[in-house]
Amino acid sequence: MNIMPNRMDRGFLKYQKEFEDKSLEVLRSGWYILGKEVASFEEEFAEYTGAKYCVGLASGLDALWIAFRLLNIGPGDEVLVQGNTYIASVMGVTMNGAIPIFIEPDEHFGMDVNKIEDKITNRTKAILITHLYGMASRMDRIVEICKRYNLRLVEDCAQSHGACFNDRMTGTFGDVGCFSFYPSKNLGAFGDAGAVVVNNEHLAKEFKIFRNYGSEKRYYNKVVGANSRLDELQAGLLRVRLSHMKELTEERLRLAERYSNEIHNEKLQIPTTIEGATSVWHQYVIRCDERNCLVEYLKEKGIGTLIHYPIPPHLAEAYRYLGHQKGFLPITEKLSDTVLSIPFYNGMTEEEQTYVINALNTF
Numbered sequence: 033m034n035i036m037p038n039r040m041d042r043g044f045l046k047y048q049k050e051f052e053d054k055s056l057e058v059l060r061s062g063w064y065i066l067g068k069e070v071a072s073f074e075e076e077f078a079e080y081t082g083a084k085y086c087v088g089l090a091s092g093l094d095a096l097w098i099a100f101r102l103l104n105i106g107p108g109d110e111v112l113v114q115g116n117t118y119i120a121s122v123m124g125v126t127m128n129g130a131i132p133i134f135i136e137p138d139e140h141f142g143m144d145v146n147k148i149e150d151k152i153t154n155r156t157k158a159i160l161i162t163h164l165y166g167m168a169s170r171m172d173r174i175v176e177i178c179k180r181y182n183l184r185l186v187e188d189c190a191q192s193h194g195a196c197f198n199d200r201m202t203g204t205f206g207d208v209g210c211f212s213f214y215p216s217k218n219l220g221a222f223g224d225a226g227a228v229v230v231n232n233e234h235l236a237k238e239f240k241i242f243r244n245y246g247s248e249k250r251y252y253n254k255v256v257g258a259n260s261r262l263d264e265l266q267a268g269l270l271r272v273r274l275s276h277m278k279e280l281t282e283e284r285l286r287l288a289e290r291y292s293n294e295i296h297n298e299k300l301q302i303p304t305t306i307e308g309a310t311s312v313w314h315q316y317v318i319r320c321d322e323r324n325c326l327v328e329y330l331k332e333k334g335i336g337t338l339i340h341y342p343i344p345p346h347l348a349e350a351y352r353y354l355g356h357q358k359g360f361l362p363i364t365e366k367l368s369d370t371v372l373s374i375p376f377y378n379g380m381t382e383e384e385q386t387y388v389i390n391a392l393n394t395f
């Protein structure tokens with residue numbers, strides 16, 4: 033059997049007719065940028081997350097860098113970021129000239145809340161939390177620290193659509209919740225797309241102005257902005273997928289539960305969530321000290337895997353200028369050598385999952 037790490041076609045085929053009908057509707061409407069699909073999606077996604085406002089943007093990276101820009105975080109300012117995040121989180125900080133200060137993760141892949149306070153200086157302006165692999169971080173402690181030190185809080189929810197901490201959805205704990213709808217995300221579009229959710233009306237308005245060349249009224253430009261608009265076609269297709277998010281997330285929970293119950297191999301460590309947090313299982317990430325061996329073994333059996341992520345941002349060539357050496361973040365670096373994302377996607381069949389479980393248990 034051949035099993036790919038992810039199958040985006042399955043998510044399309046499941047609601048094919050609805051996606052095709054919506055595409056034709058938008059194509060035939062004659063209106064393609066900033067119209068009623070975007071406005072409706074923004075309303076529906078805000079309601080889904082429990083935030084007051086949502087603003088559609090062109091990508092998750094745009095959501096991040098524009099968030100820091102509008103929060104006035106720039107050159108000389110420090111932002112605390114977990115070491116084991118996707119590099120886009122860090123770029124959202126550095127594109128504004130701010131400095132990322134890396135914090136080691138805990139056992140559940142989230143920022144270790146006990147290591148935050150040591151890193152706070154008088155230049156610290158914000159904390160950026162990534163709910164990695166779909167798992168909500170310890171938001172009670174993080175919100176408390178932000179309040180105590182008067183720090184801004186930005187959440188990178190590119191992997192955590194629908195994940196909650198103490199029944200509150202990720203993205204709604206701080207100043208801005210940043211989302212990506214890249215096709216492989218839990219709520220995926222059919223191209224690039226992103227959004228922010230905020231509770232502050234003024235900030236929501238600033239995002240709307242910024243995404244459209246800084247213009248509020250046509251040809252009247254208030255600030256130097258960007259072109260970062262969510263388009264009508266993607267917004268329409270996202271509305272279709274969003275209407276099925278409950279069942280899509282439940283399916284992921286069932287698949288994850290089966291993996292957790294049936295993978296038994298002392299060489300493999302399965303993922304666990306923290307108390308109060310839920311995971312929407314963007315990835316199912318196991319750990320193995322003999323990971324490279326495991327990858328080869330699974331490949332021979334036709335099972336594809338992915339590594340999220342093989343090079344931590346502080347060791348990326350792009351961030352050589354920060355001057356960090358190997359050994360600077362031992363826990364993060366150990367994770368990048370041992371984590372493995374096994375096949376996991378909506379529409380995964382029982383047979384496919386059985387095959388993966390058997391392979392893992394006989395490694």
Ligand SMILES: *Cc1c(COP(=O)(O)O)cnc(C)c1O
Nearest residue numbers: 091092093118120121190212214
């Ligand atoms: C995907 C992702 C992003 C970037 O989103 P894009 O839409 O690809 O720009 C940012 N952060 C995390 C954690 C991601 O997984």
